[in-house]
Amino acid sequence: MTATISAPEAHRLLASGAALLIDVREPDEFRARHIPYAASMPLGSLPALLADADLPADRLLIFQCQKGTRGGRACALAEQVVGDRVRNLDGGIEAWAAAGLPVAGAGAPRVSIFRQVQMIVGLLVLAGTLAGLAGFVPGFYAAGFFGFMLAFAGGSGWCGLGMALQRMPWNRVAA
Missing domain, CATH: 3.40.250.10 (Rhodanese-like domain)
Structure with a gap:
């Protein structure tokens, strides 16, 4: 340890x-x-x-x-x-x-990009699963796709949704 x-x-x-x-x-x-x-x-x-x-x-x-x-x-x-x-x-x-020790930086968004991606993809997987359970079978495919993309982002380090979210006005940090 x-x-x-x-x-x-x-x-x-x-x-x-x-x-x-x-x-x-x-x-x-x-x-x-x-x-x-x-x-x-x-x-x-x-x-x-x-x-x-x-x-x-x-x-x-x-x-x-x-x-x-x-x-x-x-x-x-x-x-x-x-x-x-x-x-x-x-x-x-x-x-x-x-502890009152110094920090530097341009300021953080209220919710980190990482957490925003998790929330959005989680809701998309939930919505697809619920749609599938309601009889709309393509909802299961959509849920699987979003789950795969989340795993791909974790494995590769590349996340298109994260890159798009960085450009959103609520995530821009002051220079």
């Missing part, structure tokens, strides 16, 4: 130069709000980035996400490459901000 580190302790280590902070959230999440010390390495790209990165051998690697779950997965991946000098920021950026 990966060790965690509190936000104040992580801040102390980062300020002293004893640690490196890696944000494993998606690029739109990072742009919206991030910890000033953080380097952006999205979780989906992390194995390739870790293999290619010239990580300092004398510094602790602290992984951070929104609440801590993705950070824990990143730690598990990183331990295979760098050993036990990894920590997960306990509570992620939310705990960091709650």
Whole structure:
């Protein structure tokens, strides 16, 4: 199990130069709000980035996400490459901000793009399933299609709906 580190302790280590902070959230999440010390390495790209990165051998690697779950997965991946000098920021950026530590960014949409995609596709699958149960058989095909596309987005990292949602006025972040 990966060790965690509190936000104040992580801040102390980062300020002293004893640690490196890696944000494993998606690029739109990072742009919206991030910890000033953080380097952006999205979780989906992390194995390739870790293999290619010239990580300092004398510094602790602290992984951070929104609440801590993705950070824990990143730690598990990183331990295979760098050993036990990894920590997960306990509570992620939310705990960091709650501790009164500095955050930067252009501001976040009220609901993340990721969650918007989940809500829309979930409702489309539900509607297709209900239509199928009501006797409109193509509804089952539509539900299957949307389920497949959600799985494809998760596996490939490409999500057309997410890209379209980024362009919507309610998701634009101030420059």
